[in-house]
Amino acid sequence: MNNFSLDPRIAESSLELGALALSDARINNDSRFPWIILIPRREGLVGLHDLAADDLQLMTQEIRDMSNMLLDVYSPDRINVGALGNIVPQLHVHVIARFEADDAWPGPVWGAGSPDAYDAQSPELEKIRNAFETYQSAR
Amino acid sequence: MNNFSLDPRIAESSLELGALALSDARINNDSRFPWIILIPRREGLVGLHDLAADDLQLMTQEIRDMSNMLLDVYSPDRINVGALGNIVPQLHVHVIARFEADDAWPGPVWGAGSPDAYDAQSPELEKIRNAFETYQSAR
Numbered sequence: 001m002n003n004f005s006l007d008p009r010i011a012e013s014s015l016e017l018g019a020l021a022l023s024d025a026r027i028n029n030d031s032r033f034p035w036i037i038l039i040p041r042r043e044g045l046v047g048l049h050d051l052a053a054d055d056l057q058l059m060t061q062e063i064r065d066m067s068n069m070l071l072d073v074y075s076p077d078r079i080n081v082g083a084l085g086n087i088v089p090q091l092h093v094h095v096i097a098r099f100e101a102d103d104a105w106p107g108p109v110w111g112a113g114s115p116d117a118y119d120a121q122s123p124e125l126e127k128i129r130n131a132f133e134t135y136q137s138a139r
Numbered sequence: 140m141n142n143f144s145l146d147p148r149i150a151e152s153s154l155e156l157g158a159l160a161l162s163d164a165r166i167n168n169d170s171r172f173p174w175i176i177l178i179p180r181r182e183g184l185v186g187l188h189d190l191a192a193d194d195l196q197l198m199t200q201e202i203r204d205m206s207n208m209l210l211d212v213y214s215p216d217r218i219n220v221g222a223l224g225n226i227v228p229q230l231h232v233h234v235i236a237r238f239e240a241d242d243a244w245p246g247p248v249w250g251a252g253s254p255d256a257y258d259a260q261s262p263e264l265e266k267i268r269n270a271f272e273t274y275q276s277a278r
Contacts, residue, residue, distance in 0.1 A: 047218045048199075049206040060187075060199045067188040078228070079186045082221040086237060086245035089217070098225060106225035107250040 004041040007090040018132050022058040027128060030115035034074050034097040036066050045091040048083050063093055070097040073131045084110060143180040146229040157271050161197040166267060169254035173213050173236040175205050184230035187222050202234055209236040212270045223249060
């Protein structure tokens with residue numbers, strides 16, 4: 001019943017982070033913002049309202065957990081959460097650490113300028129991957 | 140413990156719709172987009188992650204219910220959900236019916252152009268208020 005495959009546009013514009021109970025967590029490949037994308041491994045979903053009740057509850061927990069992880073790692077001024085899907089319809093949820101000094105503040109990150117890809121050896125990438133591993137091993 | 144009061148900036152830029160179990164539902168006063176704002180009646184919250192576990196579950200249900208209501212009333216191309224708080228920190232969640240022909244598509248609505256206030260007698264306002272009443276009485 002579940003032939004989930006990641007939309008290639010999400011795959012190309014983001015980097016692997018790890019698997020949560022419901023969602024694949026990925027790092028948006030834009031070093032301007034600490035930005036996680038959660039993609040529930042369910043085929044054919046577009047909006048949050050398409051999730052079954054128990055999946056919706058998992059999704060909510062994973063949004064909260066990733067928010068708390070970003071708060072711990074970056075101490076941002078705000079966490080932005082969004083499910084839009086205007087460009088890539090496959091259901092995915094953005095969880096972004098925002099700073100009053102960031103390139104898009106106080107506007108939204110979506111559509112703001114052009115992504116600035118991470119260097120493969122970026123310490124920022126290592127920082128978030130380490131935090132994710134610590135988070136996973138604490139569960 | 141709970142001295143909730145609506146941020147005056149939200150009060151001024153939106154119109155009353157009704158009260159859900161956790162949140163006040165308001166209509167963003169911008170006739171370009173069918174746009175509901177949910178404000179949980181809890182003092183001092185900024186992010187979704189600040190909600191207690193049972194409130195977070197209620198919040199999620201209310202987002203889903205308002206999404207489904209907008210889908211029923213407007214048959215939009217997409218529902219956008221966002222919790223940003225970059226300008227007004229008081230926790231509020233946007234639930235917006237989006238159309239491929241709308242003024243901001245495929246970009247986000249936040250920061251896109253200037254709001255176009257509803258006429259007090261707008262049939263659009265009546266339509267959404269009727270839908271909300273029907274939704275409430277069906278609970």
